[in-house]
Amino acid sequence: RKEVEQDPGPFNVPEGATVAFNCTYSNSASQSFFWYRQDCRKEPKLLMSVYSSGNEDGRFTAQLNRASQYISLLIRDSKLSDSATYLCVVNSDSNYQLIWGAGTKLIIKP
Amino acid sequence: EAGVTQSPTHLIKTRGQQATLRCSPISGHTSVYWYQQALGLGLQFLLWYDEGEERNRGNFPPRFSGRQFPNYSSELNVNALELEDSALYLCASSLGVGSYNEQFFGPGTRLTVL
Numbered sequence: 001r002k003e004v005e006q007d008p009g010p011f012n013v014p015e016g017a018t019v020a021f022n023c024t025y026s027n028s029a030s031q032s033f034f035w036y037r038q039d040c041r042k043e044p045k046l047l048m049s050v051y052s053s054g055n056e057d058g059r060f061t062a063q064l065n066r067a068s069q070y071i072s073l074l075i076r077d078s079k080l081s082d083s084a085t086y087l088c089v090v091n092s093d094s095n096y097q098l099i100w101g102a103g104t105k106l107i108i109k110p
Numbered sequence: 111e112a113g114v115t116q117s118p119t120h121l122i123k124t125r126g127q128q129a130t131l132r133c134s135p136i137s138g139h140t141s142v143y144w145y146q147q148a149l150g151l152g153l154q155f156l157l158w159y160d161e162g163e164e165r166n167r168g169n170f171p172p173r174f175s176g177r178q179f180p181n182y183s184s185e186l187n188v189n190a191l192e193l194e195d196s197a198l199y200l201c202a203s204s205l206g207v208g209s210y211n212e213q214f215f216g217p218g219t220r221l222t223v224l
Contacts, residue, residue, distance in 0.1 A: 043200055043215035097166055102152035
């Protein structure tokens, strides 16, 4: 089993819709979680950190479920500019190294 | 505040040559990470340096090596280049060892091996 797993997609979603991704992780001792966004042929950029209580940043909401070992990202009122690959990242408790998921591709259609 | 910088932007080499890629972290960051991303694929972890020491290494052959300088900048060296080494090489920096170490990326060096 991979340490961090994501549905590769692509998710094809109409503009204005709500879309959600899940990401599962295998190390129950992981402490920190992040969502990054990567546009085609560009570097990944930090979208948001994921806190235990869940957190929201505008149209984006991140949730952590420690019992089931997954994190989620919800995007409301999706925009064309949200089209990108979304990377789930989890810290490796043993050496603080970040473990990267392979990413979920999102395509927002007009 | 300046972000992570990488040079060169593009690099074209032939098989068997050596490539040297450079990275300057965000000021105050002591950790530097190197990743390889082949076209259409995910990030593959290469190397992690912190305070001048190699902290961890990904599943790559020894011809991939690097170092971190006293000013925390870093160099990635790839010897005996092979065609499959063609990829985007990304450098990231963070505040160092710790649980909440978000990484911030440079724009990458696109290496093409002919």
